[in-house]
Amino acid sequence: MRLQCLLLILLLPLSTTGFAKKLYKYQDKQGRWYFSDKAPVTEQPVEVRQLKPVRKQRVWLEKTGSANSPGFLIINQYPGPIEVAVDWRDHHNLSATPQLPHRFVVEPGRSDNLFTITADDQAAESRFTLEYRYVVGRPLPDYASRVHYLPPLAPGRRFQVSQGFGGEFSHHDPQNQYAVDIMMPVGTPVHAARAGIVLEVEDDFYASGMQQAFASKANSIWILHEDGSMAVYAHLALEKAQVQPGLQVKAGELIAYSGNTGFSSGPHLHFAVQVNRGMRLESVPFQFMGANRLLFEPRQGDWLEGLTCGLDVKCN
Template sequence: MLVVLSVLWLALAPVAQAGQVYRWTDADGITHYGDQPPRKADAEVSTIPVYVEPTAIARMRIEPVGDRYHVWADNRLPGPIEVMLDFTRHNNTVGNPMLPARATVAADGSALVAVLRAREPAQPVSFELRMDSLPGNPSAAPQDVQYQLPLQLAALPGSGPRIDQGYGGRFSHRDPENRYAVDFATPIGTPVLAARDGVVMQVESGFDRTGLDRDKYGGRANFVRILHDDGAMTLYAHLKPGGVLVRVGQRVRGGQQIGLSGNTGFTTGPHLHFVVQVNRGMRLVSLPFRMGGPVGPLRIVDESPTPL
């Protein structure tokens, strides 16, 4: 049996590698480099920015087993993901289950997505595959909880947080992924806080560009994504270059500082983009949320002219 195969995988929400390198000199005069700052507070630390393209959140793996091909998805995140496998080209090849096929992959785990075989055993087989991946468990059932303000009040100008764009904002909150997002206007460098306990699922900190070209910058910005125990995920976006202060897999508490606000990606000015999201079957959707403010519940205006 002649076999020709190739693979293509696409991460809809990539994982970024370290965006900066730390350099410091110890008491003996020896210079050190690392992707985390030293624990000793008396060390003089400088940073070296490094621009690194994000990598896929999942890896596709094909294992020949007899006359069949087992297609696996390996999850690189410390939280669940969903993948969808499909042919981009195939000849005399069928899958079990039939493609496109979906699978949920546990944190740092692997899942068998499909088994491929020849439709006619005596004929040549060839195929190309594509695997899309998305963070979150599609079966998640988020609870109705009150989130904490994701910015340090003492660092905000005036009397408290100012919302530049609320639910359904015309500029960038009209798609399901951001329908219930909130943009907090804040100076660059404002401490960003976790709005709830959770595990850091994704980060990007090495992006240093901004602009109003949606095609060029719409999918890129420095961010932190936190997974919560009920499967909901909070996203803190447009952080400054090098403004991520946590690492993937780290457990954080509500109110803990996780980053510094900035102005990266598709944006008109410095702000923090905050949104609660859940995976609903290979698509991220945003959820309305309750949030505590400095003098009671935060009032979020729905700017949509008509319900979406």
């Protein structure tokens, strides 16, 4: 039997981390030009240019086993679980165990063998192409928030909600329906609204605009909570993240500085709580704690004030 295979990865709904790079252009004392991706040690004037981020792949479908009966596993480099959907793109004279299409929940690291492919007729030629896509987070189809969130601000700082749940400008799709936008100047400290583990950090984008091309180019931080939900903090400043994937953070801890990157009409912080529902990320309603220690659903025009965790402020 001759078995031919091709693996394909489809577009995933959570972007992967890029590596920030700068190009340094300078002259030496003799007038010779130099170009480097590392900051030079020189007294001469240096021209710095920000380069586009280079994407890093974090999930692989890997082939194992024998050539006649290959198995497949997933390598997950996220510090949290993912859900992976695997299906045939094309196949002939083959069967999979378990049958495809199939969804798998994969913890961080290298999974056990997930499925095996065998020929229906060992004497005939076989071929197949696989495709897979994934979503960060385990599936939570019936999730409802039962905890409160701190306003993602430094203690004592006050800023106003410019767009609340279901906002007409940009909060009308499932990922953003229950998001809030908080007006604040570039460089404002952003603090964790709830404790969790940092899943992903985008720190390399430097531009903004109202064209659709900017929709996936906002600096952001994703934090996984103990109940499986994830908070996203978006439109952050270039190279100002104070955390990295895998780091455990406490509620109220400084994680970044606000910016104006991605699909944005002006400086603000975009905050949402999302869960994996049906292999796609969807936002869910949540409540902030107010300065009066009462819980409330944020609405356009509300003022948020940063709080300090303590005896009268319980931090999740």
